[in-house]
Amino acid sequence: MxxxxxxxxxxxxxxxxxxKPPEVRPGTxxxxxSSNENPYPPLPGVVEAADAAARQMNxxxxxxxxxxxxxxxxxxxxxxxxxxxxTGSVGLIYQVLNGWCxxxxxxxxxxxxxxxxxxxxxxxxxxxxxxxxxxxxxHDLDAMAAAITDRTKVVQxxxxxxxxxxxxxxxxxDAFLAKVPPHVLVVVDEAYLEFVRMxxxxxxxATYAAHDNVVLFRTFSKAYGxxxxxxxxxxxxAPIAAALRxxxxxxxxxxxxxxAAIASLEAHDALxxxxxxxxxxxxxxxxxxxxxxxxxxxPQGNFVWFGLGERTGDFAAAADAVALTVRPFxxxxxxxxxxxxxxxxxxxxxxxxxxx
Ligand SMILES: *Cc1c(COP(=O)(O)O)cnc(C)c1O
Numbered sequence: 001m002x003x004x005x006x007x008x009x010x011x012x013x014x015x016x017x018x019x020k021p022p023e024v025r026p027g028t029x030x031x032x033x034s035s036n037e038n039p040y041p042p043l044p045g046v047v048e049a050a051d052a053a054a055r056q057m058n059x060x061x062x063x064x065x066x067x068x069x070x071x072x073x074x075x076x077x078x079x080x081x082x083x084x085x086x087t088g089s090v091g092l093i094y095q096v097l098n099g100w101c102x103x104x105x106x107x108x109x110x111x112x113x114x115x116x117x118x119x120x121x122x123x124x125x126x127x128x129x130x131x132x133x134x135x136x137x138x139h140d141l142d143a144m145a146a147a148i149t150d151r152t153k154v155v156q157x158x159x160x161x162x163x164x165x166x167x168x169x170x171x172x173x174d175a176f177l178a179k180v181p182p183h184v185l186v187v188v189d190e191a192y193l194e195f196v197r198m199x200x201x202x203x204x205x206a207t208y209a210a211h212d213n214v215v216l217f218r219t220f221s222k223a224y225g226x227x228x229x230x231x232x233x234x235x236x237x238a239p240i241a242a243a244l245r246x247x248x249x250x251x252x253x254x255x256x257x258x259x260a261a262i263a264s265l266e267a268h269d270a271l272x273x274x275x276x277x278x279x280x281x282x283x284x285x286x287x288x289x290x291x292x293x294x295x296x297x298x299p300q301g302n303f304v305w306f307g308l309g310e311r312t313g314d315f316a317a318a319a320d321a322v323a324l325t326v327r328p329f330x331x332x333x334x335x336x337x338x339x340x341x342x343x344x345x346x347x348x349x350x351x352x353x354x355x356x
Pocket of ligand 1: 036087088089090091114158162189191218219220221222227230231232
C-alpha cells in the first residue's frame with residue numbers, strides 16, 4: 001500500500017540552521033553571537049505586561065489584535081488597516097509566498113540573504129530565483145530587476161542584508177522600483193531597520209505610501225529584543241494587508257506576545273538608547289576589524305560578516321575555542337552578532353589572532 005505523500009516540494013525544503021547555543025566552558029562566560037539577538041533583557045515594563053497577560057492564558061488572544069494594531073498605527077502614523085501581524089516576520093515571508101505564488105511562480109531575491117527565503121519559497125512550491133550579491137555584500141538591484149519574468153510574483157529586498165550587512169539607499173530602491181512591473185509585489189524586509197546609520201537611508205513608510213506594490217516587513221525580534229515571543233508585522237496598502245491577514249494563522253500571535261509588543265512600543269526612549277549603544281559597539285568592532293586589515297562589508301544591522309570562503313569552518317572552530325558561538329555558512333563566510341562589550345572585545349582579539 002502506498003503511504004500518504006505530501007506535495008513533492010515538501011521533500012525539497014531546506015532545513016533552517018538555527019544559531020547554536022553557546023558551549024559551557026568552566027571559568028569563561030560563553031556568548032551566543034549566532035542569531036542576531038539583542039543582548040539586553042526586555043525593555044522596562046515588558047515583563048510586567050507579559051506576566052499580566054500570562055495570567056489570562058485560559059482565554060484566546062484577541063484575534064483582531066485591536067490594541068496592538070492601534071498602538072502600531074499610532075507609532076508609525078499609518079492607518080490600522082495597512083498593517084498585518086504575524087508570528088515574526090518569518091511568518092510574513094511564508095504568507096506572502098503562499099498568498100501570491102501559484103506552484104512554479106517565481107520569487108526573486110538576493111543570495112546569500114536570509115535563509116528563510118528559500119525555505120518559504122520551496123514550502124509554497126514557488127521557484128526561487130537567486131541573484132548573487134555584489135562582492136561587497138550589497139544587493140545587485142540591476143540584476144534583480146533583470147531577473148523578473150512573466151512568472152515573477154514576489155521580489156524580496158533584504159535591507160540591511162542578512163548575513164552580509166550592507167543596506168540599500170533610497171536612491172537605489174527608487175531606481176529599482178521604477179523598473180519593477182506593477183503586478184510584482186516588492187517586499188522590503190526591514191528586520192534591522194532601527195540599526196541603520198547611513199546617508200540616504202530608505203524611508204520605508206514614504207516608499208510604501210508611494211507604491212501600491214510595496215510591502216514592508218518589520219519585526220520585534222531584533223532591536224526590540226522579543227525574538228522568543230514571535231511578533232512581526234507588515235505595512236502596505238489595505239488590499240495587500242487584507243490578503244496577508246487572510247492567509248495568516250488564526251490566533252497566531254499569542255496574547256502574551258501582543259501585550260509584550262505593546263509595552264515595548266511604549267518603552268520607545270529606552271529602545272533608542274539601547275539601539276544607539278549597539279550601533280556604537282558595531283562601529284567599534286567594524287573600525288577595529290579594518291585596523292586589523294579585515295575587509296568586511298559595511299554593517300548596517302547588528303552583525304558583521306567575514307567572507308572567509310573555505311576558511312569558514314576554521315574561524316567558527318577558533319571562535320568556539322574562546323567560547324563565542326558564531327554562525328558559519330559553509331564555504332561562504334561567518335556572521336557574528338554584535339553582543340555584550342566583553343563578547344565584542346573577544347571577537348576583536350580572535351580576529352587579531354586569526355590569519356587574514
Ligand atoms: C531575523 C530576521 C527576520 C525576522 O525574524 P522573526 O523573528 O521571524 O521576526 C526577518 N528577516 C530577516 C532578514 C531577519 O534577519
